Amino acid sequence: MGLKLNDDFLWGGAIAAHQAEGAWNVGGKGVSIADILTAGAHEKPREITDGVIEGLNYPNHHGIYFYDTYKADLALMAEMGFKAFRTSIAWTRIFPNGDDAAPNEEGLQFYDDMFDEMNRLGIEPVITLNHFEMPYHLVTEYGGWSDRRLIDFFVKYAETVFTRYKDKVKYWMTHNEISNQANLTDETMGEFMIWTNSGLKFPEGTPAEEKLAAMVQAGHYELVASAKAVQIGHAINPDFVIGGMLNVAPLYPASSKPADMLAVQKARQARDWFSDVHVRGEYPAEFEAFAKRTGMRPDITEEDREALRAGTVDYLAISYYNSFVIKATSDDDAEFDNLHGYEIVPNPEVQVSDWGWAIDPQGLRYTLNELNDLYPGLPIMIVENGFGAYDEVVDGKVHDQYRIDYLKAHVAEVEKAVVMDGIPVIGYLSWGPIDIVSAGTGEMSKRYGYIYVDLDDMGEGSGERLRKDSFDWYKQVIASHGVDL
Numbered sequence: 001m002g003l004k005l006n007d008d009f010l011w012g013g014a015i016a017a018h019q020a021e022g023a024w025n026v027g028g029k030g031v032s033i034a035d036i037l038t039a040g041a042h043e044k045p046r047e048i049t050d051g052v053i054e055g056l057n058y059p060n061h062h063g064i065y066f067y068d069t070y071k072a073d074l075a076l077m078a079e080m081g082f083k084a085f086r087t088s089i090a091w092t093r094i095f096p097n098g099d100d101a102a103p104n105e106e107g108l109q110f111y112d113d114m115f116d117e118m119n120r121l122g123i124e125p126v127i128t129l130n131h132f133e134m135p136y137h138l139v140t141e142y143g144g145w146s147d148r149r150l151i152d153f154f155v156k157y158a159e160t161v162f163t164r165y166k167d168k169v170k171y172w173m174t175h176n177e178i179s180n181q182a183n184l185t186d187e188t189m190g191e192f193m194i195w196t197n198s199g200l201k202f203p204e205g206t207p208a209e210e211k212l213a214a215m216v217q218a219g220h221y222e223l224v225a226s227a228k229a230v231q232i233g234h235a236i237n238p239d240f241v242i243g244g245m246l247n248v249a250p251l252y253p254a255s256s257k258p259a260d261m262l263a264v265q266k267a268r269q270a271r272d273w274f275s276d277v278h279v280r281g282e283y284p285a286e287f288e289a290f291a292k293r294t295g296m297r298p299d300i301t302e303e304d305r306e307a308l309r310a311g312t313v314d315y316l317a318i319s320y321y322n323s324f325v326i327k328a329t330s331d332d333d334a335e336f337d338n339l340h341g342y343e344i345v346p347n348p349e350v351q352v353s354d355w356g357w358a359i360d361p362q363g364l365r366y367t368l369n370e371l372n373d374l375y376p377g378l379p380i381m382i383v384e385n386g387f388g389a390y391d392e393v394v395d396g397k398v399h400d401q402y403r404i405d406y407l408k409a410h411v412a413e414v415e416k417a418v419v420m421d422g423i424p425v426i427g428y429l430s431w432g433p434i435d436i437v438s439a440g441t442g443e444m445s446k447r448y449g450y451i452y453v454d455l456d457d458m459g460e461g462s463g464e465r466l467r468k469d470s471f472d473w474y475k476q477v478i479a480s481h482g483v484d485l
């Protein structure tokens with residue numbers, strides 16, 4: 001039995017353009033950094049190719065054909081009773097190269113039609129401006145977010161879509177999971193994270209310090225761009241609710257050894273300056289000391305700092321999947337910084353998914369309390385939470401009790417955070433309410449949906465949609481405002 005949430009709580013789901021739409025080169029769309037990511041797998045990182053290479057498998061080129069099927073798919077979301085639906089605008093449908101003088105009208109019209117359909121269904125659009133899909137041309141021509149000019153390109157894009165959809169979209173967020181790239185210590189995902197966040201790619205053997213310096217400077221430009229977009233958005237429509245978006249994951253010490261606890265704090269500080277700047281408009285003191293000590297982030301102006309202060313976000317959009325355990329690897333705590341002194345180790349106290357992600361529902365309640373302690377009263381919207389799993393169709397059915405169990409446990413913790421802890425959570429959008437292409441691996445077989453899509457990792461299949469057992473479960477959760485878990 002769950003706890004009842006307010007009637008205006010935004011129950012729904014979330015996807016991203018590059019993982020669902022397909023039509024990667026249709027309607028005037030340009031090549032994005034997601035369009036050159038090959039198919040990977042749990043143990044096989046996706047490859048970032050130099051442009052699109054004939055004959056390779058690029059799952060984002062077809063996604064689940066959402067570009068053509070969105071009306072039927074949104075009808076399924078409405079059938080579940082969704083109050084909100086998150087997706088991203090593919091930046092390259094609007095500015096194919098990113099530095100184009102004028103926007104692509106066909107791309108603007110596509111999202112006009114999609115948002116009209118959502119509003120017709122009574123579903124609140126929650127829109128991400130940049131979900132791992134910046135124009136590839138901005139990488140080849142300018143070096144991605146290592147170039148300050150990206151700020152103006154992003155702000156022009158934001159202003160264009162804010163203006164176009166000012167009466168159709170209220171909830172926005174700027175960069176998806178902007179702090180992922182701070183996870184440089186995890187080599188396999190390190191390249192993927194800094195590529196998808198900043199369009200940065202490094203030659204084999206580049207020293208970690210060099211990557212970190214590049215990430216810190218690019219992250220600064222991304223934060224300035226976000227802040228300027230927030231200001232412009234509020235000028236275009238004062239009712240806009242514009243968020244910063246971060247993945248949040250609790251970090252636990254490997255033992256009660258003081259060094260492990262200090263390592264947790266350093267690992268957290270290595271990541272959380274992004275949310276501090278988004279919310280407070282200033283870098284935390286520890287980061288300023290780090291930047292001064294290391295000389296990283298050399299290009300910051302007073303105008304930047306003013307923009308950061310003026311462009312703080314209206315809410316925090318968060319993704320939550322799992323938690324991590326941090327173990328100190330050195331007794332010399334002077335070594336502890338963004339890259340050194342600790343490692344991620346398995347957590348013997350929790351189960352993991354087939355992709356090795358820790359299953360930790362209580363970590364979500366813990367995280368929501370932590371965020372409210374850090375940023376008192378700031379609204380929080382959970383815009384991603386879900387269970388990637390292998391599903392099997394048996395007699396036309398998918399009995400995904402394992403997904404129901406994961407989601408039920410996490411929703412129960414959200415309800416406790418709201419009802420018992422007083423945390424201002426305004427919505428829960430589960431990730432991938434319809435099966436889509438995985439971001440990290442490019443697989444269709446890592447399925448999150450309440451709706452099964454008959455496509456495999458090679459993009460083969462009928463594309464037919466099928467309601468899983470979890471479809472009716474979530475429909476009842478929403479209908480009962482969270483009571484019938």
Ligand code: BGP
Nearest residue numbers: 016176177388437438439440441
């Ligand atoms: C987050 C991304 C989403 C989504 C999710 C699940 O990092 O914001 O795009 O993909 O992770 O991850 P995956 O698709 O790799 O299972």
